[in-house]
Amino acid sequence: MPIDFLYPNYEVVRDQSRCITCRVCERQCANNVHHLDKELNTMFSDESKCVNCHRCVSLCPTRALKIVKTDHTFKENANWTGEAIADVYRQAGTGGVLLASMGNPKPYPIYWDKMLINASQVTNPSIDPLREPMETKTFLGQKPSKIERDENGKLITKYKTPQLELSVPIMFSAMSYGSISYNAHESLARAASELKTFYNTGEGGLHKDFYRYGKNTIVQVASGRFGVHKGFLESCAAIEIKIGQGAKPGIGGHLPGTKIVGDISKTRMIPVGTDAISPAPHHDIYSIEDLRQLVFSLKEATEYKKPVIVKIAAVHNVAAIASGIARSGADIIAIDGYRGGTGAAPTRIRDNVGIPIELALASVDKRLRDEGIRGNVSVVIGGSIRNSADIVKAIALGADAVYIGTSALLALGCHLCRSCQSGKCNWGIATQRPELVRRLNPEIGYKRLVNLVTAWEHEIKEMMGGMGINSIEALRGNRLMLRGIGLNEKELSILGIKHAGE
């Protein structure tokens, strides 16, 4: 059907003078872009199949390949962009909802980049983290609201409520076994265990091989309740109730039956080949009182030994919702911003629903402080933490810790081609095809994750040292360490920071 033809967005450029026809590009492309013409002994590429994942570019031993944005164009139109036109063509052809994956790529403001961090000069000496101790240890959970002493008048320093102890305020966010591969999960689990932090199973249960990483595992209970049973709840360090996800607030999930194979079917506790559909709401939670019931049933089931996290997407009324959650008995609130990733979401929802995590965090932290219930919960945020400076800014805005998902996948090799929904991830991450899963060796993957978090920890310490702060506790909620740049009065007031120069 020629009427359906859309010129590809990206072109594969091959420097024929460098190509040695080793065919690694052909063998490594699950989308069959490259092929060898034996008669001409020349490699050719069909860019219409290319998803721009760079697998061939990375593996080409002679650097003969690159991918470029096409200069093919519709007639210039600031309103009807090529993308807008092509989407109409696609939907006119299929009648279907457009699907996309990973986080919202649209050019909305990135508030992290509009905040600057302070440093000490003269009056308050900076600290050299290489010479002096610097504390990044973080405890997540309900904190006591007042100082208590025992009968001898000594301070009681032991928490009465369960806490998660993190050596760095960075955790790996929820990604289910199913949406990502076994090897990706193993990499995350091993890295979390080595880094003394936590990874999150997502809604998909916990593979039996990973129970041994239990003390570094957060298990998720979401609306489909897939893979939830007593052993699962007991295996972990904390339980997360997932209400929503930044990439697709307000809608559920759908893992197609083609991905429910072998171990995934066992882990999710559903028959092979059936679609795994997570409803949009939890059908037993229509109010904060209902949420409280689930929080306490999970606590009851685990003898009050494990903190319960409630994860929500950052939406318009996030502060009020967080206030409700803080009163529901939950120990930790996780908030996921609109840039948060996903293995598949309707494009329109991913690109248009939710609010920036920076604004959500600032308003939630303020609301909980104003209501005197900030100590009831720890606040964890996620949804596009791209580097250590984002983390420092998040903590200064009031976060207790951050979740990283996309950055973690990037460390594992993801090139953000945003084609997870195709199930043909060339990097062995968002796929269940054994020949592709094999491409991610956890031995390499977990070390790269450890490297990333270790590097960020060093940078966080450097930035804290520069501010003259030697513990992450002293940075938490310290908004005086931030200044806005290029922000209007309203944005500054929501973020609760001054403008640069003030």
Add this chain to the structure above:
Amino acid sequence: MKRIYVNEKWCLGCHLCEYYCAFANSGKDDMVKALKNITINPRIRIEEHNNISFAVSCRHCEEPLCVKSCISGALSVNDGIISINQDKCVGCFTCVLACPYGCVMPNDDGVMQKCELCTKNAGGQPYCVQGCPNKAIVFEER
């Protein structure tokens, strides 16, 4: 002694090891110059069937059948590495018949060639190991 070991679990069948081997033993300083428009004849080979693949190269056996079988004294063991003196090789193919792994093969001049762990070229650490993108080939003491 450090040897090359293969873990088929992580082999992608990408064949890059073959090309890195051919390049390392080409004596050229540029991969394109060395391998453009030629059919390579590497000392490591990928064996594959369906979804299973793995690289095979000389095991550097403790009791090497190829060395025992060599009629001209071209094959010898030096510090555990089985090496070949191509000037002495008469091309009788007895070693090819004797090697249970199929890891001795004729070069383009009719004498035999085999993996010598990149000790005679500029590769340093075996070049196939360096080039493997998934650590399916490792060079280690076991």
